[in-house]
Amino acid sequence: MTEAPIDIADAEAALAALRASRPLVHNITNYVGMTIAANALLAVGASPAMVHAVEEVEDFIAISSSLAINIGTLSPRWVDAMRLAAAKAVALGKPWVLDPVGCGATPYRTGVAADLARMKPAIIRGNASEIMSLAGAAGAGGKGVDSTASSDAAVDAAKALARATGAVVAVTGVTDYATDGGTLIAVEGGHELMPLSTALGCALTATTAAFAAVRPPLAAAAAALAVYGAAGAAAAARCPNGPGHLPAELCDALYRCDRAMLDRHAAIRVAAIA
Amino acid sequence: MTEAPIDIADAEAALAALRASRPLVHNITNYVGMTIAANALLAVGASPAMVHAVEEVEDFIAISSSLAINIGTLSPRWVDAMRLAAAKAVALGKPWVLDPVGCGATPYRTGVAADLARMKPAIIRGNASEIMSLAGAAGAGGKGVDSTASSDAAVDAAKALARATGAVVAVTGVTDYATDGGTLIAVEGGHELMPLSTALGCALTATTAAFAAVRPPLAAAAAALAVYGAAGAAAAARCPNGPGHLPAELCDALYRCDRAMLDRHAAIRVAAIA
Amino acid sequence: MTEAPIDIADAEAALAALRASRPLVHNITNYVGMTIAANALLAVGASPAMVHAVEEVEDFIAISSSLAINIGTLSPRWVDAMRLAAAKAVALGKPWVLDPVGCGATPYRTGVAADLARMKPAIIRGNASEIMSLAGAAGAGGKGVDSTASSDAAVDAAKALARATGAVVAVTGVTDYATDGGTLIAVEGGHELMPLSTALGCALTATTAAFAAVRPPLAAAAAALAVYGAAGAAAAARCPNGPGHLPAELCDALYRCDRAMLDRHAAIRVAAIA
Numbered sequence: 001m002t003e004a005p006i007d008i009a010d011a012e013a014a015l016a017a018l019r020a021s022r023p024l025v026h027n028i029t030n031y032v033g034m035t036i037a038a039n040a041l042l043a044v045g046a047s048p049a050m051v052h053a054v055e056e057v058e059d060f061i062a063i064s065s066s067l068a069i070n071i072g073t074l075s076p077r078w079v080d081a082m083r084l085a086a087a088k089a090v091a092l093g094k095p096w097v098l099d100p101v102g103c104g105a106t107p108y109r110t111g112v113a114a115d116l117a118r119m120k121p122a123i124i125r126g127n128a129s130e131i132m133s134l135a136g137a138a139g140a141g142g143k144g145v146d147s148t149a150s151s152d153a154a155v156d157a158a159k160a161l162a163r164a165t166g167a168v169v170a171v172t173g174v175t176d177y178a179t180d181g182g183t184l185i186a187v188e189g190g191h192e193l194m195p196l197s198t199a200l201g202c203a204l205t206a207t208t209a210a211f212a213a214v215r216p217p218l219a220a221a222a223a224a225l226a227v228y229g230a231a232g233a234a235a236a237a238r239c240p241n242g243p244g245h246l247p248a249e250l251c252d253a254l255y256r257c258d259r260a261m262l263d264r265h266a267a268i269r270v271a272a273i274a
Numbered sequence: 275m276t277e278a279p280i281d282i283a284d285a286e287a288a289l290a291a292l293r294a295s296r297p298l299v300h301n302i303t304n305y306v307g308m309t310i311a312a313n314a315l316l317a318v319g320a321s322p323a324m325v326h327a328v329e330e331v332e333d334f335i336a337i338s339s340s341l342a343i344n345i346g347t348l349s350p351r352w353v354d355a356m357r358l359a360a361a362k363a364v365a366l367g368k369p370w371v372l373d374p375v376g377c378g379a380t381p382y383r384t385g386v387a388a389d390l391a392r393m394k395p396a397i398i399r400g401n402a403s404e405i406m407s408l409a410g411a412a413g414a415g416g417k418g419v420d421s422t423a424s425s426d427a428a429v430d431a432a433k434a435l436a437r438a439t440g441a442v443v444a445v446t447g448v449t450d451y452a453t454d455g456g457t458l459i460a461v462e463g464g465h466e467l468m469p470l471s472t473a474l475g476c477a478l479t480a481t482t483a484a485f486a487a488v489r490p491p492l493a494a495a496a497a498a499l500a501v502y503g504a505a506g507a508a509a510a511a512r513c514p515n516g517p518g519h520l521p522a523e524l525c526d527a528l529y530r531c532d533r534a535m536l537d538r539h540a541a542i543r544v545a546a547i548a
Numbered sequence: 549m550t551e552a553p554i555d556i557a558d559a560e561a562a563l564a565a566l567r568a569s570r571p572l573v574h575n576i577t578n579y580v581g582m583t584i585a586a587n588a589l590l591a592v593g594a595s596p597a598m599v600h601a602v603e604e605v606e607d608f609i610a611i612s613s614s615l616a617i618n619i620g621t622l623s624p625r626w627v628d629a630m631r632l633a634a635a636k637a638v639a640l641g642k643p644w645v646l647d648p649v650g651c652g653a654t655p656y657r658t659g660v661a662a663d664l665a666r667m668k669p670a671i672i673r674g675n676a677s678e679i680m681s682l683a684g685a686a687g688a689g690g691k692g693v694d695s696t697a698s699s700d701a702a703v704d705a706a707k708a709l710a711r712a713t714g715a716v717v718a719v720t721g722v723t724d725y726a727t728d729g730g731t732l733i734a735v736e737g738g739h740e741l742m743p744l745s746t747a748l749g750c751a752l753t754a755t756t757a758a759f760a761a762v763r764p765p766l767a768a769a770a771a772a773l774a775v776y777g778a779a780g781a782a783a784a785a786r787c788p789n790g791p792g793h794l795p796a797e798l799c800d801a802l803y804r805c806d807r808a809m810l811d812r813h814a815a816i817r818v819a820a821i822a
Binding site: 310347470471473517522 | 579803
Binding site: 107 | 313529
């Protein structure tokens, strides 16, 4: 826990390490967000691949640095591939990140998310509603789903989910949080336009997987939140007319992200150490 | 029929109602257009979800306000999901909108479109060729497919299709039309660049489903055509170099759409009452 | 071989022929690149369709002018459709283009690419690594895969692959090459930002299929490389802040591509005639 990034300098160093190693990130993700996830990964300095066939996911994670699994448009054959890839990633000691999109919306979706959460993800990234639902479904307690819940309201669920699964849990909202069940890190950044452009949360999950290739889970989650939050705020400042150009501006901002952007648009603080 | 919007003020009021209620719109749509459909829905003020697994579509329409089904990249398992979701929507009294993409191009596609058209969609939205083909396939007559047909040429087919299916039929082109088989409403708007950016028609169908959550079918179709047509024209005016930035500009225009934009870039008239 | 375009005037004439005939291009491609491929095809003057169900691919190629097959996000059912469509295209005398995305990354992917390469594609388009891997897998020799290989290093593999398959082989990189196994054409153009925007190579493959509808394979490949390379360079010049807006700018440049753009941003030379 003492290795966690506690300031912007650590996020900057993680970004430099990411760009230097250009990790190959294996994604099994939803149809809606594939393009922006790939473009965000390229812009931040990683190498993306979207590969989902059960015939090849185990071979592909073997040549990759990390894995992102996102259940946004799940179906049974894709879930088969997710399980195979996650198991192989764990067997090979490669970190994988889970995005439980829409957990709580249907029994099928909640069940799949809970099963995957038990498969040793390094990091779980979701919004408040998804994390609260997943904490409940994973038997970690939780207070039920409120789709309008703020990230602050999900902090206890995030901690419980982290303890139950062994994963670092990142919950995003106006303030973002990352916790390993002990340390709680708060990250400020982002912009209110971001939820009005589809799949930017999914692309953050992919970006988190890229950082997980170069940093331990809690440090990776915090760095990803800071870099992405700073880039999102910088991008939104260039979108005076609405969210239409936000994905393109976000990629430009990720591509150009540096210490000045981080200092101006993001803040990291250790909110609590258990 | 007298509830149909017959002027821009009704479209403006429908847009305000949409934004106030922020309907959750369930989409089962094609891979090409998922991202722009989701972004258009977010920009206009709705909440999009793309959910297609047969294991969860019935549960998902149950928590949604309306449903859009688009057969652009259909395959048998997806068609199974479309049927389940449409039947459940009708059972629950929730409106659903059909986009018969490419109807007439292959027997498989035409057959699926005709079967879905019999499942009580509230609105069917297509181009002239698709509507003429579907009218024929649905046993409503029709004069065969002409992929270069104008929307004017499809008005009779649209009326026949509306009568045969009970749906409001919207046919888009240089002039857009919406009819319940009796009243015929013409909507002016849009821009010649729009067909040069992929899936903007699909995103209009999704937008129509959002309006169907807050207005009866004919009023919803007319409001969607007016809002989308105005936004498209306003967006194209900001694209002097070609269609590349049109999706982004369209989202900005949907996000900013107001009475001034509607007055400047769209017109609604009742063309005929049977 | 004497029909190959050896100067920019031939590329300009091919572009004019494409725009005049507006070919319907049937695509069976990956989820990540569908939207940009469709938009690139629309911008350059073609009519795109993405159709992958085994129930209709044979009917759809029958009404299309050419076919692009891209294995980026392959799975068994999609591969079934690729085989059916390719065989039907050959039977009907319609050209089809293969993009062996990621060939060499996994045994499954390499095997599918090699099988498709034996099905008489008119053109195969890939990067250096993919072409070198495919040449080896297709029994045409080859020196193994190096994901950092330059296009120059793949010229011999491209020639061998062309001779083994009967296809024109286009290999893209800093300099692009097209060869029928005898003549070798080098095309300059493009920009270093292009690999930082996802699926632009996939969209080039789709564009190549559009040119294959109006020119013989070697002329089509060279014209596509020149037009796309010029448009890419012109687009990148309008992206001072990074790759975010590159897809939109590329579409605008394809839409506006003319002799002046070709002269300024591309060059074609016959590098060798065997």
